[in-house]
Amino acid sequence: MGDARGHPQRRPQIQEQRPRAPRQYVLQSPSDLRADGPDYFVGRARQLAVQRLGVLPEFQPAAAATAPLLCAGITAYSPLRYWQAGPGKKVGIVGLGGLGHMGVKIAHALGAHVVLFTTSPGKVEDGRRLGANEVVVSKDANAVAKHLGSFDFILDCVSASHDINAYLSLLKVDGALTIVGAPEQPLPVSVFSLIMARRSFGGSLIGGLPETQEMLDFCAEKGIASDIETIAIQQIDEAYERPLKSDVKYRFVIDMASLKK
16 A cells, blocks of 8 residues: 555555556565565564554444455455446346455345355255345356346456456346456456446455545444454465365454464
C-alpha cells in the first residue's frame, strides 16, 4: 500500500492497494526478497505500527475467524460490490477454497442467486451450507451447459490452470467475469467468447481502506466470518503442504501467541 500512498491517480477512488506501476519481486530464499528499490525481508511480529487504522466492528464469531476477512474477505467483496451483485442477479463462484468460500458467503448475503462451481463432488453439501443456491460439479459438462449465457457476474477463485473460456460462455450479454485466483501459467482466452456478447473479463486485488471498512461493517452486520483452522506457528510447514491436497476448510489462522513457545 505504501507504493501508492498519496499518488494523485489513486486518490479519487481511494485505491491505496494499487501501485503506480507493476513491480517485479524475486524470491530466491526466505531472506532474499528484493524489489526494484531497497531490500525487503520476511519476518513475523506480534505487533505492527501503521499510519492509518480502520475500526473493527464487534463480531459474534471468534476474532481468529474474522482475521481472513482482511485478505479473502475483501478480495471477494470488492469485485462483487463493483459489479453490483445483489437481488435479481445471478452470480457464479468458481472454486470452493479460501477465496471461494468467502465469495459464496458474501454473494449470498448481498442477495444474489449464487451458483457454485467445484471440481469436487465432496464439496457439494458444504457449498449449500455456505449459502449457494445451486452447486454444479464442473466436470459434468451437461450440468455446466444448463447455465450457458445466464450469469450476470462470475467470480473465479481458482489458482490452478483451468478452461476460462468455459466460464466466459456462461455469461449473458454484458456479463462480466473477474478472476481473483492467480494461476501460475497464462490462461488462453478466446476473443470470440468476449466480443460476440460484449462480455468483460478482468481481475481484482484486495480493496482500499474505505472499502475494507465497508466490508468489515457488512460482515459484522450479516454475521459473516471465515471457516478456519487455527494452528501454532510451529505448524507452518505442515500447513503449507495441506492446501496442495485440498485438506483445509477453508483458511489457516496462525495463533501468534505460539511465538512465545
